[in-house]
Amino acid sequence: MVRPCFWLLLLSWLSAPAFATALAPGVHWVQGTYAPPRQPDGNSVLFETPGGWLVVDSGRHPAHARAVLAAAAGRPLRALLNTHWHLDHVGGNPALRAAAPDLRVYASPAIDGALGGFLADYAAQLRMLLAREPGAAAAADWRAELARIERGDALRPDRKLRGDTVLVVGGREFRVGFAAAATEGDLWVFDAASGVLAAGDLVTLPAPFFDTACPERWRAALDRLEATPFTRLVPGHGAPMDRAGFAAWRKAFGRLLDCAASDTPEAGCIAGWQADAQSLLPDAAARQQAAELLAYYLPAVLRNPATANRRRVPAPAA
Numbered sequence: 001m002v003r004p005c006f007w008l009l010l011l012s013w014l015s016a017p018a019f020a021t022a023l024a025p026g027v028h029w030v031q032g033t034y035a036p037p038r039q040p041d042g043n044s045v046l047f048e049t050p051g052g053w054l055v056v057d058s059g060r061h062p063a064h065a066r067a068v069l070a071a072a073a074g075r076p077l078r079a080l081l082n083t084h085w086h087l088d089h090v091g092g093n094p095a096l097r098a099a100a101p102d103l104r105v106y107a108s109p110a111i112d113g114a115l116g117g118f119l120a121d122y123a124a125q126l127r128m129l130l131a132r133e134p135g136a137a138a139a140a141d142w143r144a145e146l147a148r149i150e151r152g153d154a155l156r157p158d159r160k161l162r163g164d165t166v167l168v169v170g171g172r173e174f175r176v177g178f179a180a181a182a183t184e185g186d187l188w189v190f191d192a193a194s195g196v197l198a199a200g201d202l203v204t205l206p207a208p209f210f211d212t213a214c215p216e217r218w219r220a221a222l223d224r225l226e227a228t229p230f231t232r233l234v235p236g237h238g239a240p241m242d243r244a245g246f247a248a249w250r251k252a253f254g255r256l257l258d259c260a261a262s263d264t265p266e267a268g269c270i271a272g273w274q275a276d277a278q279s280l281l282p283d284a285a286a287r288q289q290a291a292e293l294l295a296y297y298l299p300a301v302l303r304n305p306a307t308a309n310r311r312r313v314p315a316p317a318a
């Protein structure tokens with residue numbers, strides 16, 4: 001169930017406009033932004049191929065899609081891969097499809113279940129909010145969010161990826177990994193030529209986002225990312241990191257789960273994350289944002305017996 005209050009925790013995120021940064025020759029990172037009072041966009045990564053771009057994730061808002069198109073610099077978009085179905089990663093699909101009618105969209109099948117469950121519940125909450133407070137300052141954003149969900153078919157992939165695969169785009173090969181961890185279908189993309197790994201929300205800053213997660217499967221997925229020979233990892237939210245940065249994040253994640261399973265008070269687990277991930281939290285504001293997120297996730301997900309059923313959902317066949 002989506003809790004609008006959770007999104008309000010993100011109000012202080014990344015207020016700068018979207019921009020693109022070159023990570024390697026032919027590899028661009030479009031930073032996901034948050035412009036209050038709107039909700040966040042996830043990061044996008046563009047990989048250049050002889051036949052056009054492979055784009056990983058499309059953000060949520062039109063401005064993010066425009067930033068992706070600007071980063072493409074007039075070269076055609078050949079393929080789009082959504083790492084998972086959250087709206088901050090698939091919301092720009094219709095805009096990119098409109099700009100590139102031949103675009104081939106790849107994703108796991110998990111969005112089908114989400115449109116009938118999680119996102120349907122969220123849409124019902126948005127309709128309720130709009131009926132109750134039609135003049136609210138955020139009403140326009142609620143309507144835009146509702147419209148995104150109601151265009152569900154435009155968010156779905158053309159081709160569903162159900163396991164690890166090698167994706168060939170424009171004559172170049174990309175390794176795609178699959179796990180059911182942060183959602184029931186998470187993909188990541190590794191480009192051996194550049195050493196860049198686009199991890200989606202399997203890695204996020206300033207803290208992991210546990211809303212739809214199976215924490216223990218997530219821990220196992222991080223082991224697989226560690227075994228991938230990347231040199232730069234682009235998280236779903238936050239700045240790219242090197243192998244040492246990811247090692248610190250992964251260790252902090254494992255210790256957070258261990259702490260959540262112990263009798264340690266919440267404040268101790270939060271302080272542990274802040275200390276373990278210190279090198280990735282650039283300032284006091286980031287540490288405070290992490291604390292607010294974990295103060296929500298510890299009781300709502302990590303220590304909530306009702307979320308245990310996520311562990312009983314069978315992983316899709318490879």
Ligand SMILES: [Zn+2]
Binds near residue numbers: 041042089236237
């Ligand atoms: Zn995200």
